[in-house]
Amino acid sequence: NAGVTQTPKFQVLKTGQSMTLQCAQDMNHNSMYWYRQDPGMGLRLIYYSASEGTTDKGEVPNGYNVSRLNKREFSLRLESAAPSQTSVYFCASSETREVEKLFFGSGTQLSVL
Amino acid sequence: AQTVTQSQPEMSVQEAETVTLSCTYDTSENNYYLFWYKQPPSRQMILVIRQEAYKQQNATENRFSVNFQKAAKSFSLKISDSQLGDTAMYFCAFMKNTGNQFYFGTGTSLTVIP
Numbered sequence: 001n002a003g004v005t006q007t008p009k010f011q012v013l014k015t016g017q018s019m020t021l022q023c024a025q026d027m028n029h030n031s032m033y034w035y036r037q038d039p040g041m042g043l044r045l046i047y048y049s050a051s052e053g054t055t056d057k058g059e060v061p062n063g064y065n066v067s068r069l070n071k072r073e074f075s076l077r078l079e080s081a082a083p084s085q086t087s088v089y090f091c092a093s094s095e096t097r098e099v100e101k102l103f104f105g106s107g108t109q110l111s112v113l
Numbered sequence: 114a115q116t117v118t119q120s121q122p123e124m125s126v127q128e129a130e131t132v133t134l135s136c137t138y139d140t141s142e143n144n145y146y147l148f149w150y151k152q153p154p155s156r157q158m159i160l161v162i163r164q165e166a167y168k169q170q171n172a173t174e175n176r177f178s179v180n181f182q183k184a185a186k187s188f189s190l191k192i193s194d195s196q197l198g199d200t201a202m203y204f205c206a207f208m209k210n211t212g213n214q215f216y217f218g219t220g221t222s223l224t225v226i227p
Contacts, residue, residue: 033215042117042204042217058214090158102150102215104158 002026006091006105013081013112021076021108023091031094032074033058033102034066036087043090049074081112115140117207119218126195127226133180134190134221136205142166144210147181147188152220153201161203164188166210195225 004025013019025032030051035043045058049068063085065077074093078085091105116139126132138147149161164172164181171179176196180189192199205218 040122040219042119042219043215044217045214048214088156090156092158101160101163102158107156 004091004093004103004105006089006108008108009106010109011111013078013110015082015112017081017112018077018079019081020078021089021091021110022073023075023105024073025091025093025103026072027093027095027103028071029093029095029103030071032068033092033094034064034074034076035090035092036060036085037090037107038087046076046089081110083112086110086112115142115207115209115216117205117216117218119205119221121221122219123222123224125224125226126192128195128197130195131191131193132195132223134192134203134205134223136188136190136218138186138188138205138207138216140186140207140209142209146208146210147179148206148208148215149177149179149188149190150204150206150217151199151201152204153198158204162190192223197225197227199223200225 007022033048034046037043044060047066049055052071067075089108092102118137145166147164151159151161162174162177176193178191202220204220207216
């Protein structure tokens with residue numbers, strides 16, 4: 001069972017570069033999320049998608065864009081990376097009826113130099 | 114706005130002993146969920162236990178139990194018979210009954226000492 005798969009696992013960018021973090025889930029979940037994890041800050045919600053075709057801002061959306069490509073995939077794009085975006089990024093998914101059961105991917109360690 | 118506070122950045126416990134991790138939260142909601150998640154070195158986030166605010170009975174999952182004090186807005190996690198595999202970062206989290214946005218605490222790093 002793959003669950004939630006994120007790619008890449010590690011990435012180093014230079015300031016101003018762009019990149020897309022990919023996320024796919026094989027559990028037929030409606031809801032998908034992107035979080036960032038910073039030391040001393042816990043996890044903070046960047047964007048979420050309650051269903052295919054919809055996206056909503058979370059707590060820290062600035063500097064990011066998302067695409068809910070289909071039910072399985074939810075990507076996160078950094079158009080012009082900044083050092084403040086150095087973080088560990090987690091994708092997660094949940095079923096609408098059991099939204100409290102979040103399934104997380106293994107994370108992407110991103111460093112912006 | 115909802116806030117979740119974990120005041121213990123690091124804790125340690127001897128193997129087979131019991132440890133309690135603290136969590137407090139602030140909300141004006143009456144119906145909500147509370148969770149404890151475990152994040153081992155693999156970085157995978159794992160749901161440990163959940164509590165519905167409308168239930169007075171404290172949730173229990175094997176060696177893990179919570180002490181939920183709704184009036185005090187407190188939600189502590191007790192780990193009994195600690196095992197080496199319990200070494201991880203533990204996050205307390207809050208979710209309103211309506212909606213699907215989680216609010217996480219800053220985490221407590223737990224080390225189980227052999």
